[in-house]
Amino acid sequence: STAARQSLRIGLIPADGIGKEVIPAAKAAILALGSDIPNPQFVDLAAGWETFTRTGVALPQETVDILRQECDCALFGSVSSPSRKVVGYSSPIVALRKELDLYANIRPVVSVLVGEKPSVDLIVVRENTECLYVKQEVQTVGEHGKEARATRLITERASRRIGQMAFELANARPRKLLTIIHKSNVLSVTDGLFRETVRSVPTLPGVNGKYDQVTISEQLVDSAVYRLFREPEIFDVLVAPNLYGDILSDAAAALVGSLGLIPSINAGDNFVMGEPVHGSAPDIEGKGIANPIASIRSAALMLRHLGYTKGADRLDTAVDQVIREGKVLTPDLKGTSTTNEVLEAVLRIL
Numbered sequence: 001s002t003a004a005r006q007s008l009r010i011g012l013i014p015a016d017g018i019g020k021e022v023i024p025a026a027k028a029a030i031l032a033l034g035s036d037i038p039n040p041q042f043v044d045l046a047a048g049w050e051t052f053t054r055t056g057v058a059l060p061q062e063t064v065d066i067l068r069q070e071c072d073c074a075l076f077g078s079v080s081s082p083s084r085k086v087v088g089y090s091s092p093i094v095a096l097r098k099e100l101d102l103y104a105n106i107r108p109v110v111s112v113l114v115g116e117k118p119s120v121d122l123i124v125v126r127e128n129t130e131c132l133y134v135k136q137e138v139q140t141v142g143e144h145g146k147e148a149r150a151t152r153l154i155t156e157r158a159s160r161r162i163g164q165m166a167f168e169l170a171n172a173r174p175r176k177l178l179t180i181i182h183k184s185n186v187l188s189v190t191d192g193l194f195r196e197t198v199r200s201v202p203t204l205p206g207v208n209g210k211y212d213q214v215t216i217s218e219q220l221v222d223s224a225v226y227r228l229f230r231e232p233e234i235f236d237v238l239v240a241p242n243l244y245g246d247i248l249s250d251a252a253a254a255l256v257g258s259l260g261l262i263p264s265i266n267a268g269d270n271f272v273m274g275e276p277v278h279g280s281a282p283d284i285e286g287k288g289i290a291n292p293i294a295s296i297r298s299a300a301l302m303l304r305h306l307g308y309t310k311g312a313d314r315l316d317t318a319v320d321q322v323i324r325e326g327k328v329l330t331p332d333l334k335g336t337s338t339t340n341e342v343l344e345a346v347l348r349i350l
C-alpha cells in the first residue's frame with residue numbers, strides 16, 4: 001500500500017473561488033501532522049475556469065500527466081461555472097474523474113455537536129461513472145410531437161466495484177450496516193442488475209467470509225429520502241447508482257450545519273482525490289471567511305483511504321474539537337472568525 005512508501009506525493013488543485021482559500025488550509029493541516037505523514041510532497045497544479053480563460057483549456061494535459069505520473073493522491077478545491085454555456089469549456093472535475101477512473105464518490109455526513117438532533121453518522125457511496133450520466137440523450141419527433149430519450153447504463157463491472165468499496169467501508173465501521181438504494185420495482189432490469197450485483201459481493205472469489213459481519217438491507221430511493229429526513233440515525237453506509245447517489249448525498253448534506261463542513265473523496269483503484277462538497281461560493285470569495293473544515297476533512301478522508309489512519313483520526317478529532325468548543329467558527333456556522341483563525345485553532349490542537 002501507499003502507506004509503506006517513503007513519501008506521500010499530493011497534487012494540489014485549488015482551482016477557482018474559495019478553493020484558493022481552503023486548499024492551502026488543508027495543506028497546512030497535513031503538514032502539521034508531522035511524522036504521521038512521512039515526508040509529504042506537494043505539487044501545485046492548474047485547472048478550472050480561470051485556467052480556461054487564461055489558456056483555453058479547463059484541464060491542462062500537464063495537470064493530468066503529473067497527477068498520473070508523480071502523485072499518489074490530490075486535493076481539489078472548487079470550480080466557478082460560467083453562467084451560460086461557453087464553447088470549449090467543460091468541467092475539469094468531471095474530466096478528472098474520467099481520466100483517473102475515480103469511480104466512487106464517497107461522502108460522509110456526520111453531526112458533531114453533543115446532543116445534536118437528529119444524530120447523523122452515515123456515508124453515501126455513489127457510483128460515479130455511469131447510470132444517466134453517460135449523457136446519451138436524443139430528441140425525435142413522434143406521432144404526438146417531440147419525444148426525448150436518455151439512456152441509462154448499469155454494468156455488472158461498475159456495480160461490482162462500487163459494491164466492493166461499499167462493503168469494505170461498511171465492514172470497517174462499528175455498525176457494519178449496508179443499505180442498497182434502488183428503484184427496482186420500476187426499473188427492474190437496470191436497478192435489478194445493480195442490486196443483485198452488489199448483493200453478490202460477499203460471494204465473490206477471494207472474499208472468503210470477510211464481510212460476514214456486514215448486515216445488508218435495501219431501500220427504495222423514494223422511501224430512503226423520506227427516512228433520511230425522518231430518522232437519519234438508522235443509516236450507516238448507503239450505496240447507490242449515480243443519479244440516486246447524487247440526490248441522496250445532497251439531501252444528506254442538508255441534515256448538518258453547513259456546506260462548509262462536508263468533505264468527499266473521489267476514489268478509484270489507483271488514485272484518490274479529496275474534494276470539499278461545496279462549490280466556489282462566489283458570494284464570499286476573497287473575503288477570507290470561507291470555512292476550511294470541509295477541505296481539512298477531505299484531506300482526512302483521503303489519508304484514511306490511503307491507510308494513514310492515525311493522521312486522519314488526528315485531523316478529524318482536531319476539527320471536531322474546534323466545532324464543539326464553538327469559539328472559533330466562520331460566519332456560515334454563526335461565528336465571526338476568519339478562515340485563518342479556524343485553521344490556527346485546528347493547528348494549535350494538532
Ligand code: ATP
Pocket residue numbers: 018022078079080081259260261278279280281282283284289290291292294330332
Ligand atoms: P458554485 O456554482 O461554484 O457551486 P454556488 O453559488 O452554488 O457556487 P456554493 O459554493 O455551492 O455556491 O455554496 C452555496 C452557499 O453556501 C453559498 O452561499 C456559499 O457562500 C455557502 N458556502 C459554501 N461553501 C462554504 C464554505 N466553505 N464556507 C462558508 N460558506 C460556504
Ligand code: MG
Pocket residue numbers: 278279280
Ligand atoms: Mg453550488
